[in-house]
Amino acid sequence: MAKKKDENTEAKILEAAKQVFQAKGMAGARMQEIADKAGINKAMLHYYFRSKQLLFEAVFSNAFSLLAPQLNAVLNDDSTIEEKIKNFTANYISFIVDHPYIPNFIIQELNRNPDFILKLKDNPSFPNIEKFKKQVDEEIENGSLKPISAEQLFINIMALNVFPFVAKPLIMALTNTDDEDYKQLMEDRKSEVANFIINSIKTT
The missing domain is CATH 1.10.357.10 (Tetracycline Repressor, domain 2)
Structure with missing residues (x-):
């Protein structure tokens, strides 16, 4: 069950990041905005992806x-x-x-x-x-x-x-x-x- 939850969270992060990067590009995107769109806190986002570059x-x-x-x-x-x-x-x-x-x-x-x-x-x-x-x-x-x-x-x-x-x-x-x-x-x-x-x- 935990594995499924982790996969779902990662999928939400990637979908949120895709939307933000598409709209604002790498330079204009902010990790906080991506976290907000994914419905998680920034610490959780950094747990999955240590940097904006890795997420991009x-x-x-x-x-x-x-x-x-x-x-x-x-x-x-x-x-x-x-x-x-x-x-x-x-x-x-x-x-x-x-x-x-x-x-x-x-x-x-x-x-x-x-x-x-x-x-x-x-x-x-x-x-x-x-x-x-x-x-x-x-x-x-x-x-x-x-x-x-x-x-x-x-x-x-x-x-x-x-x-x-x-x-x-x-x-x-x-x-x-x-x-x-x-x-x-x-x-x-x-x-x-x-x-x-x-x-x-x-x-x-």
């Missing part, structure tokens, strides 16, 4: 660990490059619609602490694009894809999928859309982005 890293790692395995699975399955682009785009957009805080949260931490990504790379689920690169080279060689660097193709896929979520307020202002319209735009992008990229690289 825990929240960030959790956020990244939700997304990374899905992306890695798509990159390393046996589907074609065309299928990978479609699946990667559909999976990413569906996931971020359900977890909208993640893109800005990850970019915020990478900008603040670029070396932290080195810790994440040790995780087995960290996305590995080696198979993707090999497939791109093979499909270029057999004539089904136009010549393109696999790295550049991957960056194109990431950029077209990530940017609309990172820049949501700007996108909504420029397109004069409300939340419902924006959700529909993102749903439409599952096919729009995939088709745009595929049409740009396919030879026929």
Whole structure:
């Protein structure tokens, strides 16, 4: 029973910290505010996480660990490059619609602490694009894809999928859309982005 209580308390802390860090960033967040939001005292918060940095890293790692395995699975399955682009785009957009805080949260931490990504790379689920690169080279060689660097193709896929979520307020202002319209735009992008990229690289 005690173990369950401890797990519940830690989960409440991480959820409260996620909300505060998302709203105020690492610099603006205060441990007291996180403790208050989690419904515990500050001493209890420090018992679970000795510092704000350790708490931030825990929240960030959790956020990244939700997304990374899905992306890695798509990159390393046996589907074609065309299928990978479609699946990667559909999976990413569906996931971020359900977890909208993640893109800005990850970019915020990478900008603040670029070396932290080195810790994440040790995780087995960290996305590995080696198979993707090999497939791109093979499909270029057999004539089904136009010549393109696999790295550049991957960056194109990431950029077209990530940017609309990172820049949501700007996108909504420029397109004069409300939340419902924006959700529909993102749903439409599952096919729009995939088709745009595929049409740009396919030879026929």
